[in-house]
Amino acid sequence: MEPAAATEFELERLRAQVAALSKDAVLAQLAAGVIHEINTPIASIFSNIDVMERSLEAIEAQLGAGGPPKALALLKMMRNLVQVDRMACQRISGVIRGLKLHARGEEEGLCPAHLNQLVEDSILLVGSEYKRRIAFITDLGDLPPVECNPQLIGQALLNLLVNAAQAIEAEGQVTVRTAVEGDQVLISIADTGTGMTDEVKQKIFHTAFSTKALGVGTGLGLPLTYRIITEQHRGTITFTSELGRGTTFEIRIPITTKEP
Numbered sequence: 001m002e003p004a005a006a007t008e009f010e011l012e013r014l015r016a017q018v019a020a021l022s023k024d025a026v027l028a029q030l031a032a033g034v035i036h037e038i039n040t041p042i043a044s045i046f047s048n049i050d051v052m053e054r055s056l057e058a059i060e061a062q063l064g065a066g067g068p069p070k071a072l073a074l075l076k077m078m079r080n081l082v083q084v085d086r087m088a089c090q091r092i093s094g095v096i097r098g099l100k101l102h103a104r105g106e107e108e109g110l111c112p113a114h115l116n117q118l119v120e121d122s123i124l125l126v127g128s129e130y131k132r133r134i135a136f137i138t139d140l141g142d143l144p145p146v147e148c149n150p151q152l153i154g155q156a157l158l159n160l161l162v163n164a165a166q167a168i169e170a171e172g173q174v175t176v177r178t179a180v181e182g183d184q185v186l187i188s189i190a191d192t193g194t195g196m197t198d199e200v201k202q203k204i205f206h207t208a209f210s211t212k213a214l215g216v217g218t219g220l221g222l223p224l225t226y227r228i229i230t231e232q233h234r235g236t237i238t239f240t241s242e243l244g245r246g247t248t249f250e251i252r253i254p255i256t257t258k259e260p
């Protein structure tokens with residue numbers, strides 16, 4: 001390569017790096033503000049949900065099994081809604097925690113957790129929105145408890161599941177598989193969605209890269225997931241994707257992070 005061309009190329013690369021860095025800094029600042037603004041109301045919703053749940057139980061006890069059927073049915077529905085609200089709040093909290101991590105690179109504690117349970121919870125959460133057109137299939141292996149941060153792994157799974165579901169235009173399948181592979185566990189999430197072009201494949205882990213409409217995509221999901229898996233859990237995340245056929249993401253995380 002000509003020296004002049006090499007310099008121009010270098011400059012271009014540096015410019016791109018500076019642009020990415022300042023984008024990161026602005027995002028970090030934004031995130032810190034949003035985290036603060038959202039955490040307080042979320043805490044109050046959580047505590048209201050607890051009170052609501054206990055109150056509904058108390059009313060149900062007062063009415064007893066012989067209470068008016070319409071009232072009992074309404075109570076049952078309300079209790080279900082309260083549970084869905086709690087899960088929704090947990091999801092918001094998870095996103096906030098993820099943002100916090102993104103903003104400050106915070107380390108959080110690891111503990112042994114059941115990944116299959118996390119997978120099932122995440123599918124429950126995403127499934128309720130998509131179950132009419134997408135079949136969620138699981139093939140869960142026998143896993144030992146895995147040393148991880150369950151909230152963060154849950155967040156990563158949600159990101160991948162939502163992406164999988166959003167990639168499917170009409171009807172399709174999302175298959176989640178777990179297995180032990182040596183001293184790691186594998187979680188794979190395969191969708192029968194649109195797949196990605198080569199250009200998209202290059203950029204999916206870039207902060208704020210999204211091919212989705214404004215309001216649908218933020219482009220933060222995969223960069224966050226990448227950090228959660230590689231930095232917080234010393235794992236790996238890889239993918240294969242074929243246009244028109246679908247995409248498979250594979251996460252591998254060590255069963256224990258302790259040095260031998």
Ligand SMILES: Nc1ncnc2c1ncn2[C@@H]1O[C@H](COP(=O)(O)OP(=O)(O)O)[C@@H](O)[C@H]1O
Nearest residue numbers: 163164167204210211212217218219221222247
């Ligand atoms: N399962 C998938 N199938 C097809 N494209 C995907 C998939 N997952 C991610 N992508 C692509 O990667 C981009 C970035 O994903 P992400 O970081 O989660 O941001 P967002 O979902 O907010 O757009 C998406 O906009 C999409 O183009």
Ligand SMILES: [Mg+2]
Nearest residue numbers: 159163221222
């Ligand atoms: Mg996403």
